[in-house]
Amino acid sequence: MEGQGLLYAIIIGAIAGWLAGEIKRGFGFGLIGNIIVGIVGALVGSWLFGVLGVSLGSGVIGQIITAVIGALVVLFIVGLIRRA
Helix, strand or coil: CCHHHHHHHHHHHHHHHHHHHHHCCCCCCHHHHHHHHHHHHHHHHHHHHHHHCCCCCCCHHHHHHHHHHHHHHHHHHHHHHHHC
């Protein structure tokens, strides 16, 4: 991954992680944590939508929505683990 692609992934991850934290209150992890949650969420969302055969488009907005939905899934799983 080149420097520009890595920066792009970090920015998308930060936006997605922050949005997921705002949607699911009580799961703010700070800037670095939000970036990590967003990047992991993007991977989970891409995999999940690929399995389901769903596509949200190929633009930045589609990538952010996919990452946010994936991050929400990740936060849901983290919530289940915290309660256990």
